[in-house]
Amino acid sequence: MQQLERDDEERYRDIFAAAGLRKSHLIFPVFVSDKPGKIESMPGMTVTPVEKITEHVQTIIGSGIPSLIVFGIPKSRDRSGSSASNRKGVVQRAVRAIKSSYGSSVNVLTDVCVCQYNPSGHCGIVSSNRVDNDATLRVLAEIAASHAEAGADVVAPSSMMDGQVRAIKGALGGFTKTMIFSYSAKHASSLYAPFRSVAFAKKRSRFDKSSYQVPYANPRQVLLEIETDINEGADMVMIKPALAYLDLVRMVKDKFSYPVAVQNVSGEYAMIKAAAMRGLVDEEEWKVCSIASIKRAGADRIISYFALDVSKYL
Ligand SMILES: [Zn+2]
Numbered sequence: 001m002q003q004l005e006r007d008d009e010e011r012y013r014d015i016f017a018a019a020g021l022r023k024s025h026l027i028f029p030v031f032v033s034d035k036p037g038k039i040e041s042m043p044g045m046t047v048t049p050v051e052k053i054t055e056h057v058q059t060i061i062g063s064g065i066p067s068l069i070v071f072g073i074p075k076s077r078d079r080s081g082s083s084a085s086n087r088k089g090v091v092q093r094a095v096r097a098i099k100s101s102y103g104s105s106v107n108v109l110t111d112v113c114v115c116q117y118n119p120s121g122h123c124g125i126v127s128s129n130r131v132d133n134d135a136t137l138r139v140l141a142e143i144a145a146s147h148a149e150a151g152a153d154v155v156a157p158s159s160m161m162d163g164q165v166r167a168i169k170g171a172l173g174g175f176t177k178t179m180i181f182s183y184s185a186k187h188a189s190s191l192y193a194p195f196r197s198v199a200f201a202k203k204r205s206r207f208d209k210s211s212y213q214v215p216y217a218n219p220r221q222v223l224l225e226i227e228t229d230i231n232e233g234a235d236m237v238m239i240k241p242a243l244a245y246l247d248l249v250r251m252v253k254d255k256f257s258y259p260v261a262v263q264n265v266s267g268e269y270a271m272i273k274a275a276a277m278r279g280l281v282d283e284e285e286w287k288v289c290s291i292a293s294i295k296r297a298g299a300d301r302i303i304s305y306f307a308l309d310v311s312k313y314l
Pocket residue numbers: 113114115116122123158159
């Protein structure tokens with residue numbers, strides 16, 4: 001006899017178990033700033049001021065999730081994105097605080113990019129209406145070194161500049177334990193809009209980054225970007241967004257047998273939240289199924305705003 005109504009929690013636990021998901025696979029994103037704030041476009045997510053970061057991290061560690069990735073939202077921007085590599089920048093102060101409180105009991109990843117730090121909102125340094133790849137590499141290298149110096153275990157370049165892994169590897173020099181997880185295949189997508197509406201000046205959420213991000217229609221380019229980053233020495237390659245790209249996750253896993261992380265981005269979070277708030281889908285079921293599907297596709301690590309919520313089923 002089949003029991004008609006199974007307990008939801010038991011069902012979610014079974015889904016994760018079948019996908020082979022463990023808490024150690026999850027990475028929770030953290031936004032740090034000098035002032036706190038709610039994120040209207042991402043219900044349930046908050047911006048944490050640096051002085052409160054250790055409390056926030058205690059909640060993450062308490063859930064059993066061992067890893068987090070820090071995204072900084074600075075007070076001001078300038079053309080060269082100089083606050084991104086400042087020893088006293090928001091990310092550097094946050095990482096120092098986290099590591100001095102929790103040491104090796106938490107893995108701290110940092111987002112390495114300039115888009116939150118320069119007025120254009122682009123992931124590269126803009127001059128003469130163009131993104132200057134090589135000038136950006138120098139800045140990314142300085143940012144990564146400053147994060148490593150603050151104690152980051154992993155730096156995660158997300159600017160999609162050519163040569164970003166090689167440039168950062170060169171700059172890390174003496175920080176031999178700092179790993180590089182590269183956003184190798186970051187697709188141009190409107191699914192970043194909820195995050196951008198928090199992080200970017202003048203509430204702009206639409207940017208055309210198609211000249212340096214990967215187009216949806218070109219899986220061959222994804223494979224090329226991944227291969228390049230592996231050759232340049234990335235410790236893990238990353239793909240984002242997640243749900244409409246899971247075939248690529250499997251393709252990359254099969255072709256390279258290399259560690260792959262996937263980011264379940266803000267738009268993917270917001271879609272489930274918004275639909276659930278209108279009573280159109282069951283939020284709990286869809287966050288569980290979407291995370292399970294990313295694992296099933298072959299992701300070794302999953303960065304997700306749902307990580308904390310779903311950890312209770314693991
Ligand atoms: Zn960026």
